[in-house]
Amino acid sequence: MQFGILINEGPYTHQASDSAFLFARAAIEKGHKVQRVFFYHDGVYNATRLATPPQDDRNVAARWEKLAADHGVDLVVCVAAAQRRGITDGVLGDNFRISGLGQLVEMGIQYDRLVTFGD
Amino acid sequence: MSEMDDMDEGSGIIKKFMFLNRKAPHGTVYALEGLEVVLITAAFDQDVSMVFTDDGVYQLIKGVDTKGIEVKDFSKTYRALDGYDIEKLYVDQKSMDARGLTEEDLIVDVTVLSVDEMANLMAEQDVVISF
Numbered sequence: 708m709q710f711g712i713l714i715n716e717g718p719y720t721h722q723a724s725d726s727a728f729l730f731a732r733a734a735i736e737k738g739h740k741v742q743r744v745f746f747y748h749d750g751v752y753n754a755t756r757l758a759t760p761p762q763d764d765r766n767v768a769a770r771w772e773k774l775a776a777d778h779g780v781d782l783v784v785c786v787a788a789a790q791r792r793g794i795t796d797g798v799l800g801d802n803f804r805i806s807g808l809g810q811l812v813e814m815g816i817q818y819d820r821l822v823t824f825g826d
Numbered sequence: 827m828s829e830m831d832d833m834d835e836g837s838g839i840i841k842k843f844m845f846l847n848r849k850a851p852h853g854t855v856y857a858l859e860g861l862e863v864v865l866i867t868a869a870f871d872q873d874v875s876m877v878f879t880d881d882g883v884y885q886l887i888k889g890v891d892t893k894g895i896e897v898k899d900f901s902k903t904y905r906a907l908d909g910y911d912i913e914k915l916y917v918d919q920k921s922m923d924a925r926g927l928t929e930e931d932l933i934v935d936v937t938v939l940s941v942d943e944m945a946n947l948m949a950e951q952d953v954v955i956s957f
Contacts, residue, residue, distance in 0.1 A: 713955070715856075715957075747859065747863075748855060748856065748859055787859075787862060788859060807866075808862060808863055808866040809866055809870065811863060811866075812843075812863070812866055812867045812870045812872065813870075815841060815843060815867075815872075815952070815953040815955070816837060816839050816841055816870065816872065817837070817839070821953050821955070823955060823956060825956075826856075
């Protein structure tokens with residue numbers, strides 16, 4: 708099955724990005740394809756490479772970067788939400804890209820399931 | 827960059843999208859940014875329904891004035907929705923009752939649904955996005 712994932716909350720304060728990551732990893736392990744993750748609202752903060760969490764904690768952005776590198780997941784950050792919050796190409800982690808809301812709608816149209824993580 | 831840049835014209839697939847609005851219009855950004863997704867989805871010629879439930883019913887209330895909190899008043903956008911061919915607006919009866927609201931209190935024409943009717947409508951959708 709082809710999945711699209713929508714993440715609506717930032718990292719660390721909220722569990723949404725963690726749950727989405729664990730879901731994506733589990734889906735891939737089961738042989739499904741996670742085509743794209745779309746970051747919206749404060750979810751755009753998951754994409755910054757400037758975050759340096761303590762060594763004994765998970766690194767949310769780095770985890771997404773690696774999942775994308777290993778499994779070809781398309782990590783898309785909403786341009787309008789990003790601009791509001793100061794997330795620009797200059798601070799994006801590897802394998803993230805900034806694009807429009809059309810990419811979110813496209814997930815709903817093209818994939819078998821769109822799964823939302825947020826409040 | 828424009829929101830429209832990456833539109834996938836001509837895929838021809840039309841799905842039923844439901845947007846479930848659960849939050850008050852102000853206090854958090856969900857209602858405003860949610861509305862942006864609704865408009866883009868309509869621009870993709872999809873079959874769009876909007877549902878207002880819980881505090882989300884306050885998004886449609888008359889007489890909003892945001893001067894005091896110094897944020898953008900986007901309530902006019904709801905009145906412009908039919909211009910985007912978004913005409914399926916539903917509110918949850920129970921949420922209205924709990925807040926002492928009736929259809930007269932709202933800025934747009936809506937269909938009021940019971941919990942069971944809402945559940946049926948939801949089951950018919952291809953995609954449900956909740957803000």
